Amino acid sequence: MKKIRIILFSCLFVCATFSACDSFLEVPNKTLIAQDDYFQTDGDLLKMLSTSYSNLQDVRIYANYYWKQRGLLTNDVFTIETDADLAGNYRFDFLLSSGELQGLWSSHYKGIRRANMVIREVPEVVEDAELVARVKAEAKALRALFYFQLIQQWDFIPLRTTENMDEFAVPQVDIDAIYDFVITDLQEIIDANALPAAYDGSVNNERGRLSIWFAKGLLGKIYLFKNEMDKAAPLFKDIIDNGGFQLTPSTEDIWNVNNRFSNENIFEVLYDRDVGGGNFWFDDGVESSEGTQRNIWLEAMGDIGGYQNLRPTDEFISTFEENDFRLKAFIRQKGDTIYYRNPRVVGGEPEEMLSDREDPVIAKGHTSEPLNAIGNNESFPIMRLADIYLMYAETQVGKNEVDAKKYIDMVRDRAFYNPWRDEILPHPSTQNLMDGGKTLLQIIQSERRKELCFEGHRYNDLRRWGMLNTLVDYNTGKPRFIDGRDYYPVPQKEIDKSGGVIMQSPNYTL
Template sequence: MKYQTSKLKERSLGFVAFFALMLFASCSNDFLDIGAEDRIDKTTFYQTDAELVNAINGVYAKQRIVFNHYGTYYLQDSRSDNAALNQQDQPERVASDVFQELTNNQEMLISWSQLYDVVNHANAIIANDREVEGNQELVKRIIGEAKFLRAYTYYQIVTTWGGVPLRLLPSEDFDNIVVGTSPESEVYEQIKADLDDAIEVLPATYGGGKGNEVGRATKYAALTLLGKVELQLGNKSDAETNLRQVLGHYQLLDNYADIYAAGNDNTQESIYEVSFDPAGNTGYSLPNWFIPNDEAIRLGIAAGGNPAQILQLFPTQSLMDEFEAGDLRAAATFSIALGDNDPYVSKFIDLAAASQGYNINMVLLRYSDVLLSLAEAIGENNEAYDLINQVRRRGFGFDPNTPNASVDIDMASPGTFQEKILHERRVEFAFEHQRWTDLKRLKTPEEVVQMMKDQLFEQEGKNYDVKTTDLLFPIPLLEIQISDGAVTQNPGY
């Protein structure tokens, strides 16, 4: 058992107060900036469409906090065979990397709290029953944006923890703070319901200007996420139906490295991304921890790198070996530090970055994901291989729409169709929070466990006890304590 029995009464009270007061955090007046947090009088808030715009901007800001925190990598990439963690790092981070975390792991609790903070702010908009003055079409659209953001966040939560408290109302006081565990199936049904509603009211594009900034959630973002959700559930026909509606509305960039080029935001390939902006003091600072400080100095990055030279995560040998000869995605994903010859993640490098952070957005949904997800949903046939080959051709520097015998694959190529899908997704989306959910979807639990055991042995030279129950993280102990048993622990912890 990994269960800790120590009493945490004082911290439990603080956790309850945190959720009870989250609703009153103020929202940014700008889509990209985070305003100072303060208490807002609920009796006077959300009375106009302009206030609702400010409110939804605050939800986007909360999502940015999630993706600018290293917890997103511990819950996904580090858990998988793509990333390793220096075993001299903080013990709770190391424990998560090797499937040994306790239920009171504070790094996990931070991520849990940040994710539910996004949910709670979205809930405050969705559950707002006040007659809002102004443009009613705008009001409907904003509620659709909130439902998309809530759905995306619950997708992160359910793929990480399984059955969890399904909070659908804002935590305004101590009376509604405790919500019991809902089965995983109910969480997924709510995600799908939110996305169905969002699809009905969200626009295909935004024209710019206050409240209509490019980068907000669109109809196609909701369709793409719904397709991925259905695929994760094994509903391939439904996934295909949704993903086909996105075909032709985006296109692959010519150069794979341009996806994360500094300042290259909301491109023709991008369907939804988390916005960062150094000019508004909301730059992407997390990549600093992926690069050794001496390497950052060598490259002339004013923001520097990891001063302790203990990287929060770095590419595994198996990931680096996965790239085929001539695949340009390798050089755009990782590099080797000249000082110590060690690999590091270079996918998000901004050579001009200073103290305000990197001028790089985190792309959560992009067109290559639609192509590969649709191929998976269709199953092995000529159309599916054409979709895969579009992604491969671009990866090797060729025109995605022109057949190329040197890189194209088909039914006769070595490996099963599942193996080909997994390979292409691994090299295409490395360090983009995809690999762990891909493995759990396309491999059996026993296969994933054996892969992780083999990976950890290669990485650390010793055997770790990994079980199928470890494929879900434990519910944070504090959440269970404050619920007085309404929230239940996952098996095996």
């Protein structure tokens, strides 16, 4: 039996991105693994892989830091806070000692290390060779996702692989080297068809794992970001034509707890308020209700509203057209109806309330379940079909614009669907908007902003479109973006502990 090289390892998945149910990924709580030959059964492979999945649900990634900090850099939100990690980052005045940027860096690399361990340590003597191959492919796809997220935040990072994962400090490489590494992994997965198209919910095939469609979608997105549209387009079109995905009928259902494993979601991070304890700062949720890590930020601990530190800007609200149901589904304004459980009565009956917030607040991701203090069962979609439609449409600008308009209109038709009347309310088509003077790319940019708001996509889009100079301070109206600061500084802690192997980005050195 091949020996695992790491003796002490944190295995905390607690159903990581998946709730405690037989039909999807379930792993018992563990805080330590201390075995010289851990990989003895098929189940051991899945448990080790689960520790990498669990990082996605970390408070330092999708539970809070990632979507919040990326949102701060856009023109969709502003902050009323004076805390340096909020107010400073909003002004592109990043602290080298920022705890949140350090958390983003370290938690992504923790996920990469765990994926590397699976890829390197999975023994070939395990009886189910097909399962071993699939687990390795899942680990590579997870590693690709972590690296993709990292290079949207930093432009000069260490490339940790199975070969150098045990080295204390690894030198940085530029974005192109990371892209090349990730593209190779994803293409190998796709060429070998190493991931299933879907999971049937049986043992070792729990729903919620990464599929071949995710690998294709992520590779397509990488090519889009590299402006290699001819390579991105067929990957997106394959998902559209053959993936079996469909838009959720109603905008309000996109972030609904009953919409887990929706036909729209290609991959989602799930939260379970019944798993874990009460310390939400614990990295992986073992000592916290997984749902609490989301709930505490979205509910403001009992206040009626949504996330309190980031507020939607009036300018963003003004971009929604009349009858666009996304406005009410994604942003809560004074007078909006809320079906809410009395926060002082755990288990009480739902109450209908009117939001009394004077200022608009983020409603997207706010629980659609009755409130209680122990958490939120909703998912965080990382990749969904509406995103694929709009990315595919972008690849067709100046090419097959008839096809592009078809998929934009599908997203827009859903946005104007009234679930109470079961009808699509009147609204201009993409062609109408073009006849009114908008370019196809401008329409795509506007739709991505509204459809994907508060999901962590907007800043990355603004940067690749060369639109960072449009950012202004909500309070002063003055330009906010600082040239050269389109990526974060390397956390000083990483530089110090590496003994100088890791260096600061030239844009942040004196």
